[in-house]
Amino acid sequence: MRPIAYLRATDAANAVEAVSTDPTSDFLAGGTTEVDLLRQEVLNPRRLVDINDLPLTGIEGTPEGGLRIGALARMSDVAAAPVVRERFPMLAQVLESGASAQLRNMASMGGNLLQRVRCSYFRDAESPCNKREPGTGCSAIKGFSRGHAVLGTSEHCIATHPSDVAVALVALDARVRTLGPKGERTYAVDDFFLVPGDSPHREHPMEHGELITGIEVPATPVARRSLYLKVRDRASYEFALVSVAAALSVADGTIADVRMALGGVATKPWRARRAEDFLVGAATDPDGFRMAARVEMADARPTPLNAFKVELAQRAIVRALRTLSDGPGAGPAPRPGTGSPS
Structure with a gap:
């Protein structure tokens, strides 16, 4: 070096x-x-x-029921914070499944959002890669693409966004606060991550020298009953093949509110808005869950090596929703397993 x-x-x-x-x-x-x-x-x-x-390590609840997290707060501290575990169970679960204990003790929340893709072609510094060297091509499209994206892809890049915590934050409509040469800015977290399109080297809208200072999660009552389901090749430290951050509110057998985002399947943390729209007002019925999952994955563009992700994502969505709908009516949902969903 x-x-x-x-x-x-x-x-x-x-x-x-x-x-x-x-x-x-x-x-x-x-x-x-x-x-x-x-x-x-x-x-x-x-x-x-x-x-x-820098004094950016705070973790505090807001009087309205939201959450403020400093950009330098360590993942392990956020996961352990009582206000996080009480108000946003999915956020605590996602942080605990996102890395090894050693890494969680070092990794910052802001840095996690900005981590680069885990594509081996990006990281070998030799293969053509449009993220690393724009215009050189994407080696993954015709290469080994088992772990790559099936949603939000383009002819220029199919790399999967690696962050777990970003998936939960997208489901929770969080905001990212920054300080840059032009002063303070606030980004809706779903807008903070960019699909590759024709410019895969641009992964977020920040300019050079713009610093993440904090993350704000608004009051989200439905999030008190939420979970993070992560399907991976092994249960120890490993990136997601498919993951689902979901929160569900049910009244008289009907879905009153639902928030859901997917990881491991897209070029950015993927808000499952089609599935949400399908589910609100519907009964908590497994057939309805399966239809919502199919609707969400309808535009998937898999390669021959990662086509399995389409069905795996649908099964994971169904499992997450069934876990939330079958549990007790109040309090945080039981933590799901990490194996393949049924």
Whole structure:
């Protein structure tokens, strides 16, 4: 690894100025993904600006029932916070399934949202990759694509977004707060992640030097009964083949409210709006759950190697909804297993 200059920031404004005025500088937080990419020479900044001393670690509930999380709050601290476990069970579950305990103790919430894709062609620094070098092509489309996306893809990229916690935040209509050269901004989290389209190298709308300062989750009563179901090749530290973040409210056997997002199947955390629209006002019926799942996955564009994800995603959606609808009427839903859904 070549030499890299290092600067330890003392406040957010100084950190933003240091990075925004130097196109060869990047922020450094937990570094659990970034350092790997530096070693692999996929990322090549000339200077890292360490932001770990900034006062952005808070985790607090709002009087309205929402949640504020500092961008530098560690994943393990957020998962353990009583206000998170009480108000947003899916968020605690997603954080505990998202990495090993060692990584959760280091990884920051803001950094998790910005982690780069796990596509091996992106990470080998040799294969053509439009994310790494725009215009060179996508090796995954005709290569080994078992773990790649079936939704939100384009002819330029089929890489799956890797974050677990982003899936829950999309389901919860969270907002991402930033500080940049032009001042403070707030992004709806579903707009914060971009599909590849013709510009797969752009994964979010932030400009260079813009710093995530916090995440806001609005009061979401339905989220008190929620879960995160993650289907993966092994139950230990592993990325999702398919995941579902779901929350459900039922009144007199009818679905009053539902929130759902998918991971492991799309180029961004995927809000399952078609399924939500289908389910609201419907009975809690397994056949209805299966139809909603089919509606959501209707536009999937699989490769021969990842076509199994279409049915797997449908089964995972059904299992998540059945788990929530079959449980007690109040309180958090029981944590689902991590094996293949039935």
